[in-house]
Amino acid sequence: MIKHITKEGSDIFSGPLETAAEGFRFLEGPVWHPVQRHLVFSDIIGNALYQMDRSGSITMVRRNSFLANGNTYDRSGRLITCEHGTSRLTRLEHDGSVIVLASRWNEKELNSPNDVIVKSDGSIYFTDPASGRGEGYGIPRKQELDFQGVYRLDPETLSLTLLADDFSKPNGLCFTPDESHLLVNDTDRQHIRRFPVCPDGTLGEGELFAELVQDAPGAADGMKFDSQHRLFCCAPGGIQVFSREGKLICRLFIPKFTANFTWGDEDLKTLYITASSTLYRIRVTCPGFRLF
Numbered sequence: 659m660i661k662h663i664t665k666e667g668s669d670i671f672s673g674p675l676e677t678a679a680e681g682f683r684f685l686e687g688p689v690w691h692p693v694q695r696h697l698v699f700s701d702i703i704g705n706a707l708y709q710m711d712r713s714g715s716i717t718m719v720r721r722n723s724f725l726a727n728g729n730t731y732d733r734s735g736r737l738i739t740c741e742h743g744t745s746r747l748t749r750l751e752h753d754g755s756v757i758v759l760a761s762r763w764n765e766k767e768l769n770s771p772n773d774v775i776v777k778s779d780g781s782i783y784f785t786d787p788a789s790g791r792g793e794g795y796g797i798p799r800k801q802e803l804d805f806q807g808v809y810r811l812d813p814e815t816l817s818l819t820l821l822a823d824d825f826s827k828p829n830g831l832c833f834t835p836d837e838s839h840l841l842v843n844d845t846d847r848q849h850i851r852r853f854p855v856c857p858d859g860t861l862g863e864g865e866l867f868a869e870l871v872q873d874a875p876g877a878a879d880g881m882k883f884d885s886q887h888r889l890f891c892c893a894p895g896g897i898q899v900f901s902r903e904g905k906l907i908c909r910l911f912i913p914k915f916t917a918n919f920t921w922g923d924e925d926l927k928t929l930y931i932t933a934s935s936t937l938y939r940i941r942v943t944c945p946g947f948r949l950f
Contacts, residue, residue, distance in 0.1 A: 659911040667899060667908025670888070673941035675912065678930065679716055682708075684795065685932035686880075687729040687740070687773075690922035692948045697922055697930055699937065700726040702742060702795050710937075712923075725796055727789075728773035728880075728918070731949045732813070733780055740771035742790025743797050747771045747782070747811070760784075760811055760818050766802040773830050773880065773918075776949070777837060781859050782811040783821075785828040785842065808842055810859050821861045822853070830881035830891065830918075834902075835947070841867060843878035843891060850878065850891060850904075868904040870894060874911070880918030880932075886944045890929075892916045897931070912938060921946025 662668040683703035690697055697710045700723060707720035707729075720726070725743035732738055737750040738759070745768045747760040759782065761768060770790025775783050787806045790796030805823040808831065812819075822828070826846035833840055833855070840861060843850045848870045854862035867889075870878055874895035881891040888907070889900040896912035897919065914934040922930050926945035931938040 661909040661911065662907075663909065664901075664905070664907045666888075666901060669943055670899060670908050671910065671940055672927075672943045675910070675938055675940045677936055678714065678939045679710065679937040680935055682935045682937070684917070684934060685937060686727050686917045688918055688920040688922075688930045688932050688937070689729045689731060689737070689949070690920050690926070690930070691731065691735070692926075692950065693735060695924065697920070698729055698737065699930075699932055700729060700739075702727055705743075707739070725790060727795075728771070728784070730774050730776055732776050732782070733778075733950045735950055738774055738776065738782065740774050740784060742770045742772075742795060745770050745790065747774065747784055759816060760809070763803060763807070763809070763818060763820065769801055769803055769806055770796055772828070775831055775833065777833065777859070779859075780813040782813060783831060783840065784809055784811070785825075785831055787825075787827040787829060787845070789827070808861075819860060822864070829877075830879050832882045832889075835883055835885070835887055841881065841889065843870075843881055845877045845879065848872055848878055848894070850881070850889075850900075852904075868900050868906070870898055871906065871909070876915055879916070882920070882946060884921070884942070884944045884946050888944075890919065892918060896933075910940070 687700040724741040728740040769788040808822040850867040852867040853864040870893040876894035879892035897910040899908040916933040919931040
């Protein structure tokens with residue numbers, strides 16, 4: 659079901675919600691390769707990475723993903739992955755090798771990198787809640803850090819900068835289209851915060867951008883802007899869409915707990931949605947953004 663909250667939200671979706679694939683355990687981290695034109699996504703509990711080509715054929719690309727969660731591509735088309743099982747952020751090189759980008763902060767293990775994005779200058783931003791250190795979505799083990807943070811990684815030196823440490827459970831994050839602000843949501847607090855991005859890549863003082871409607875199962879999770887500067891956020895009920903001012907304008911209700919999404923296909927007008935055991939898709943009128 660699609661619920662248009664305002665007139666602005668009435669022209670977002672242009673087709674029905676369809677099932678693209680099912681039978682998984684808990685899907686996350688969908689990312690579209692704009693050159694090779696395929697979709698990669700994680701099955702956290704199934705401990706695997708999958709790839710779906712343009713024909714809809716699905717193959718396993720990594721049997722042991724270390725309980726991979728969020729994925730993205732850098733500006734060279736290399737896959738960057740958050741690993742719940744190892745508390746690492748890794749990168750898949752073009753030759754098939756995997757290198758570790760980040761695993762520790764101040765000599766302590768990261769919690770469990772969750773979601774990741776890449777800025778146009780190549781710097782990498784990611785959230786680090788403790789979700790992957792518990793039952794279900796990770797490997798139970800003691801948390802070494804006493805906070806759950808948001809980080810920036812320099813792509814050349816691999817030096818890590820802690821940007822924020824006052825979240826209860828930081829999860830989805832994205833830049834505004836002009837990269838002047840970073841938005842980060844909090845699964846426990848069910849809201850979205852917005853931070854100005856400073857010239858050196860650090861963050862200024864944050865502010866509350868939007869509070870999610872909490873009338874159905876679900877939580878703040880994957881989050882991205884479309885090219886009309888509307889913010890899509892996984893939330894209770896499915897996906898909630900906000901204006902650039904933070905006003906709720908539309909809701910897409912999805913039958914299962916919704917974790918993440920991405921825009922795909924040649925025109926970037928298909929929304930691929932990971933929701934528990936099912937990969938859904940729905941056509942939209944406005945495309946998303948290419949990752950590289």
